Amino acid sequence: MTLHPTIAAVTQRITDRSARGRAAYLDGVRAAASQGPARGALGCTNLAHGFAACGPAEKLGLRGTVKPNIAIVSAYNDMLSAHQPLETYPALLKEAVREAGGVAQFAGGVPAMCDGITQGRAGMELSLFSRDVIAMATAVALSHDMFDGALLLGVCDKIVPGLVIGALSFGHLPTVLVPAGPMTSGLPNAEKSRVRQLHAEGKAGREELLTAEAASYHSPGTCTFYGTANSNQMLMEVMGLHLPGASFVNPDTALRRELTRAAGRGILELTAPAGQYTPIGEVVDERAIVNAVVALLATGGSTNHTLHLVAMAAAAGIDLRWDDFAELSAAVPSLTRIYPNGTADVNHFHAAGGTAFLIGELLDAGLLHPDARTVTGSSLAESYRSEPTLENGQLVWRKGPAASLDENVLRPVGEPFAPDGGLRMLDGNLGRAVIKVSAVQAQHRVVRAPARVFDDQSEFLDAFAAGELDRDLVAVVRHQGPRANGMPELHKLTPALGVLQDRGHAVALVTDGRMSGASGKIPAAIHLTPEAAAGGPIARLRDGDLIEVNADTGTLEVLLDAHELANREADTKQAPPVTGTGRELFASFRSAVGAADRGASVFAHGEAR
Template identity: 70%
Template sequence: MNVHPVVDEVTARITERSSAGRADYLARIRAAAGRGPARGRLGCANLAHGFAAAEGPEKEGLRRGGKPNLAIVTSYNDMLSAHQPYVDYPPILKEAVIRAGGIAQVAGGVPAMCDGITQGRDGMQLSLFSRDVIAMSTAIALSHDMFDGAMMLGVCDKIVPGLLIGALSFGHLPTVFVPAGPMASGLPNGEKAKVRQLHAEGKVGREELLEAEAASYHSAGTCTFYGTANSNQLLMEVLGLHLPGSSFVNPGTPLREELTRAAAARAVSISTPGGETTPIGEIVDEKAIVNACVALLASGGSTNHTMHLVAIARAAGIALTWDDLADLSRVVPLVARIYPNGSADVNHFHAAGGIGFLVRTLLDAGLLHEDVRTVAGAGLRRYTAEPRVRDGELVWEDGPSDSLDTDVLRPATDPFAADGGLKVLHGPLGTGVIKVSAVKPEHRVVTAPAVVFDDQADFLTAFQDGRLAGRDLVAVIRHQGPAANGMPELHKLTPALGVLQDRGQRVALVTDGRMSGASGKVPAAIHVTPEASLGGPLSRLRDGDLVTVDAERGVLDVADPEALHRREPVDAAATSADWTGTGRELFAAFRATVGPADRGASVFPSYDAAPLSTQPTAEAGHVR
């Protein structure tokens, strides 16, 4: 297959840049694989602890060690709609594994929090760090040396990246990710967004707002807009870690249950005793990472993955950069319009041809690497097939070669836009990312005076008081980076910014914080690094400075950068009370050691040989 020259060039430079780190990583996981299942070397007391709770044939199989034993790591809780379906998965998976000739044990659970619940609350300051907590929890679950493979149960924002980073630390283990699927479509997302804006303007009350929200988020399953959770699902499939066509099948359907059983059987097959050994650390290679980047761009996916993909890649010894994403974005067309980039939700996307069609059209255009390993076997072309239940059996059939709804999904030869949905901005204010797939062309370049805030609540107060009305502005919300306060999402800004733009004002946002996988119609330069709390340029901005956010040229500029450089940075006026309560005091070590956004905002060392970021080092007095 002929690969697009830019995709080929970006892959080649990532491979070269990563050569030392990737070699070190592969040597480590191959050494672990070469020693065989660790439980064979456990002492008798250790092993007895490992199977004490098992019963009957399972206990005997673990005692004798002749069957593959699979770890189940689950993010189940029944508060979060996306994870509630996992309540029934362990017994289903265990039964399917036994039928396939193996054994399975629930090795551990990981926390799963929801940014949708914690928006604007103190708990949001734990959200990004929860990814690395989940990775560590996954490692603890797998640390008992009892397993020949694993199954990961997770869906939403930080949960899937955390599970994957943790699984890659046991990269010698074959691992299958098992999705739960989206809820059925409810109130259209566009209608919900209108109600949110009306509430922001004081035109509807809380009861009407709650009614709209409840009609949108109404049952078990993932939220149906194309935010981080559903971007996770698409990326896991394109990485080859889901079974083909399994990401967007609704919970509680016969197909969903059959796919869950098939995932368990496949996990047995790809374990070493199963005969098709496929370690996850060998699947997630440079080509697979580039495939994930391309799929993210082509679908207009979540901005959060500009950090998560970098962190995932580095966990596998691969040095991915934002400039790699930017170069891919120039040649990868936008082929999907899913809310907030259009009116459709993920169920409509799935019905139009979904991931199978997206993979097909990108492969045919030479924008994806076909020659990769997956949990389904060799070659990404397998992921153009669709699962079906025929006469009570699960089968895969050829997926559509044409989109069934070109308002939602188009071929790469006739895209919605010629380039991808994400861009990287550079300039004297730092480096950031912007999601442009939902921003109309006339709003993509904004030059206006800065209005600077150190807290999103202050911005919202200024909006409610009318102080932002009747003028063009670039809202700067700083001291929101990983080292400052854990980089909370600032999604509550979206309705207010949308109101100002709809009134005819030229409006943009610049922040070292996050927005959301649902970043929308207002241009938002986010994840700006170096961050303000570590002395980055945003700390020197003042009200009235003329700022340019140019998503067309990829520029984040200020009219007088020399004057900016001469100023003293403004630190956030924080007190110890700002970092205590709601568990925040427990994360002081994370805030003190976290890396910059462009290196994944991670607290972990990586196995790559990329140069260190230019992010300033925190001074001793910075730790809060």
């Protein structure tokens, strides 16, 4: 299996660039591991506190250091469909760990918020920062020095990256991510999108819209479109942090139950006492990070991961940059069509061959590192071409399909939907931005039109409702970056922009905010950095400025004389203090957060080294 030259070159560049930071990180991991089970060094009072609530058998096991003790950290709540299935996992995992000869303790919970619920609301301004809160909460849960390994329960948006970042701060602990799976398919995505646009035009009422939405998001499990939540699951599997094939098995099925139990048994095999020590800090290496980027590109995944993967890599001492995404995207073909990049959902993808077929294709093409370590104890190539199934009630893994069962959804490398990964970087006199083109038709990938500048998404929606935008335009929505207001997603703009495009207008979006997992058919230059609140060039734009968004050449320009642009006064929008919906509690985050291309992190390791 020969590694593709671009994959090899980018990996080497990341490795060289990261050498100092990665070495320091691994030194810390190995120093912590060399101490053995940390609870062995606890004083008697400390240790007694640590097992006081356990049953007699667990107390006996934890008094010594022979039985491994596993931390369970969960993002369970019963309001969010994706996390509701996690309610029963701790008891199931404790039982599986106990039967396999260990002890498990529920170490802590982390918050889990939903961008789908907070979309267009003040709560969305807490969303991105919740990732770093989750990382800190994970670290708090693991801080008691009682554990030999960890099971992390989470699914959506910022939750999985936060869990991983927190776990990497305890990089000496073996760690398995435990997913919950997607809800079954509901209203077809094309119909959902049609009703949304009708509502944006005033041709469908609220009751019709709510009926469509409720038919789409209808049961426990992850939303079935290929947004950040399902991109998380894909990346965790390709990074070797899930069991093979675990990502897209529906909740409340016998197979899902057995996969959860297998995670409990499997974590014990990775602990030092079992002799197959596999800490997360060594699983998440440069190979795993590159594999994750490749999988993101091959599947048209969420642009949120141009933030999250950078931040996760930094937590492991690895310096990943947007240029790496761009170079890899040119070499990685698009192999899936999952909404919003197509009409199918993740259940269709799973039925067509799923991760086993996808990973096999990428491995055979030399686009993944086959020797990357995984939580199976073996390499990616050895374990992740397989898919789980039940035989006589027992969980087994069998070889995945040799061919796609639906090439409208999942294709082989030799017959891709597109020759590249559909995620591109834009550079120009407005700064750097990300654009996802996998759902954008070729004729819409270059837009040159006058700017209409807004400082809030509500201003755009008001102008649309008033009929002011029925023309070619580049909608500029600024003061949406991490320093301004936490970098909210701006998906409420999508139906209106879609209406304008369908009317035959050339339309694009430029913003220092996010569109992320559901980025669709409108060309959107997002995550623009430097942001307006940092005095970036976007703060100098005015209505009528001619802007070119060119996904083909990778450029983002305002067609102004350089001297004029430089000498314009920046509109830095000296807004009143942000209060309400808990936003005042995050003032220190807004002042400390790094740039989007460094992961928009409040942690020091999120900045360039």
